Amino acid sequence: MRILVLGGTVFLSAEIARQAVAAGHHVTCLARGTSADPPDGVTWLRGDRSLGAAAFADVTGGWDEVVDVTRDPVQAGVALEVLGPAAAHWTFVSSCSVYADHSVPGADESAALLEPLPEGQAGTPDTYGESKSAIERMTRDAVGEKAHIVRSGLIGGPGDGTDRYGYWPARFAANSDPVLVPDVPDASTQIIDVGDLAAWILQSAEQGLTGTYNALGEVVRFEDYLQESQRAAGASADVTVRAPEEWLVQHGVGYWSGQDSLPLWLPAGHEGFQARSNRAATARGMTLRPWQETLAATLEDEKQRGLDRDRKAGLRSETEQGLVALRRREQR
CATH class of the missing domain: 3.40.50.720 (NAD(P)-binding Rossmann-like Domain)
Incomplete structure (x- = not known):
């Protein structure tokens, strides 16, 4: 072709x-x-x-x-x-x-x-x-x-310039300091690997497939993604500090992306943003690797790019440290 x-x-x-x-x-x-x-x-x-x-x-x-x-x-x-x-x-x-x-x-x-x-x-x-x-x-x-x-939807894997999907595994790998986490264990995440998406686009072109399709990964609970991020990073213990959504908003933490945000966390009214149907595309040949493989490859890419680099998404170290200290004082 x-x-x-x-x-x-x-x-x-x-x-x-x-x-x-x-x-x-x-x-x-x-x-x-x-x-x-x-x-x-x-x-x-x-x-x-x-x-x-x-x-x-x-x-x-x-x-x-x-x-x-x-x-x-x-x-x-x-x-x-x-x-x-x-x-x-x-x-x-x-x-x-x-x-x-x-x-x-x-x-x-x-x-x-x-x-x-x-x-x-x-x-x-x-x-x-x-x-x-x-x-x-x-x-x-x-x-x-x-x-x-x-x-x-959100595309993950090596080369992702948005810094969103890689934030959590990179954060756990960076050091053993406490990690501030939104307390939304049952929230959905939905990532498609860049390699899987590219492969399906190319396959569809070869087959002449037309029409409109959601090209999305499988839905994964935020808690499962978080735990796998810790495991992939080699974290020996749970170092998370959980905070309610209202508390995070009150203290200036942003949703989804941008400086001093918590990636993949979304506001109320977005329960379906990372939980849409991909059935039409998978019925027409879109195949997906296990999401854990995408996470592991993303972490390796994060390490090569530098775990301490300036990011387009996530909390800055000084912001996180201050919020963790405040949260712990309030919990005493």
Whole structure:
């Protein structure tokens, strides 16, 4: 197959390109290359999609598969206009953030979506879900039955730049100091390994699968994930200090991501955010490795990148130490 990956230098898009080359496909990546180079074995076309149609000046011929992971509706629209007519199959990697309601565990692809951004409006971090919703609509309008729309949840594994899934195993591995934990043992986590997601996207392209699917891992209790993180890190004893959700909010701890947050912890009303149905995708060939393997590989990646590095998600050491001391004083 002749495969064009719009991107191909970072995390998921790079893994798709890497697996496609290994499978013997002819792979081209259109990317600026400011973050990293594409994997070995691909044809690299340097292009900046912020330039509009000019970015595709060197992209010629038809494609058996085009993969786009963008969050920018303007860039997506240009790519669809320029490349859509000559593409036999088009994969857009969307997100489960497109859903309007995150409170219902087990919801499937029929759940209501956020209102798409108006045509021509560029996306922002605050309109991520609306942006992806807009691109889904644009993709269907432009390429119709050739579209494979993949609604991913949180992606884990080596190379994750969000620092979310790796926070907990890395934190237990960093030192034996007390670890502040939200007291939500029965909350859900739901991660898909980047390798599994890339493999299914490539398999779907090879088979010509179209339609819209939630591409998600299995649901795992937060407590089970936490205990496995401790085990993988070699923690000899439970060093956790549990805190109620209200207490954490009161003391300025953030949900999910960002500085001084506790990753994978979500506010009320998000009980289904990490507990959506993946049955449609698994029925169509998506296979998942044991989540413990993803966690172990993520921890090894965290060690290579540095357990004490500045992170995009998680508590800073000084913040955690202060909150642990306060929590323990209150419990005396």
